[in-house]
Amino acid sequence: EAQVTQNPRYLITVTGKKLTVTCSQNMNHEYMSWYRQDPGLGLRQIYYSMNVEVTDKGDVPEGYKVSRKEKRNFPLILESPSPNQTSLYFCASSLDRGQGGELFFGEGSRLTVL
Amino acid sequence: KQEVTQIPAALSVPEGENLVLNCSFTDSAIYNLQWFRQDPGKGLTSLLLIQSSQREQTSGRLNASLDKSSGRSTLYIAASQPGDSATYLCAVRGFQLTFGKGTKLSVIP
Numbered sequence: 001e002a003q004v005t006q007n008p009r010y011l012i013t014v015t016g017k018k019l020t021v022t023c024s025q026n027m028n029h030e031y032m033s034w035y036r037q038d039p040g041l042g043l044r045q046i047y048y049s050m051n052v053e054v055t056d057k058g059d060v061p062e063g064y065k066v067s068r069k070e071k072r073n074f075p076l077i078l079e080s081p082s083p084n085q086t087s088l089y090f091c092a093s094s095l096d097r098g099q100g101g102e103l104f105f106g107e108g109s110r111l112t113v114l
Numbered sequence: 115k116q117e118v119t120q121i122p123a124a125l126s127v128p129e130g131e132n133l134v135l136n137c138s139f140t141d142s143a144i145y146n147l148q149w150f151r152q153d154p155g156k157g158l159t160s161l162l163l164i165q166s167s168q169r170e171q172t173s174g175r176l177n178a179s180l181d182k183s184s185g186r187s188t189l190y191i192a193a194s195q196p197g198d199s200a201t202y203l204c205a206v207r208g209f210q211l212t213f214g215k216g217t218k219l220s221v222i223p
Contacts, residue, residue, distance in 0.1 A: 107156065
C-alpha cells in the first residue's frame with residue numbers, strides 16, 4: 001500500500017531534549033516536505049526536499065533541521081526543542097515538485113514540549 | 115507571496131443539501147490546486163487535484179473547478195451526508211505550496 005509513515009505519532013518531551021521525527025514513503029517520490037499545523041495559523045511549511053541531498057527552507061524553518069540521505073526518508077530534527085514547537089507535524093511527499101504532483105500526507109505527529 | 119483564503123471558515127448545512135466551498139488565491143502563476151479533507155486530529159486526505167491547464171475534476175459526489183485568471187476554485191459537494199463533516203483545505207502549488215486555513219463543514223442529520 002502506498003503511504004507516508006511518520007513516527008512517533010505522539011510524543012511528550014522536555015525543553016532542550018533533542019528529538020527526531022521520522023518520515024518514510026514507499027512511492028519512490030522525489031519531493032518530500034514537513035509542515036506544522038497550529039490553531040488559527042493553518043499549515044505552514046518547515047522544510048522541503050526536491051531530491052536526495054537537496055533541501056531548502058520553507059516558511060518557518062527556525063529551530064528545525066532536516067536531512068535527505070536516502071530518497072525514501074526525510075527525518076525532522078529538533079536539536080533543542082522549546083515549548084513554542086508544540087504542534088501537530090505532518091510529512092508529505094509527491095512524485096515531483098513541480099507540475100502535476102499530487103501531494104500525499106502522513107497521519108501526523110503530535111508533539112508536546114514541556 | 116501567495117495568499118490563499120477560504121471563506122467561510124465554518125459552514126453548517128442539513129443533510130442532503132448541495133453545497134459549495136470557496137478557495138481564492140492571489141498569484142495565478144500556479145502548477146496545480148489540490149483539495150484535502152481533514153478529520154479532527156487526523157492527517158490530510160487528498161480529494162481532488164486540478165492541474166493549472168484544467169477547468170474541473172470530478173470524483174463521485176465531489177466536483178472541483180479552477181479559474182486561474184480570477185484566482186478562484188470551488189469544491190462542490192452534492193447531496194451532503196453527515197460523514198462529510200470535516201475540515202476542507204485547499205492547497206495552491208506554485209513556487210511554494212500554500213494552504214488556506216480551511217472551511218469546517220458540519221452536516222446535520
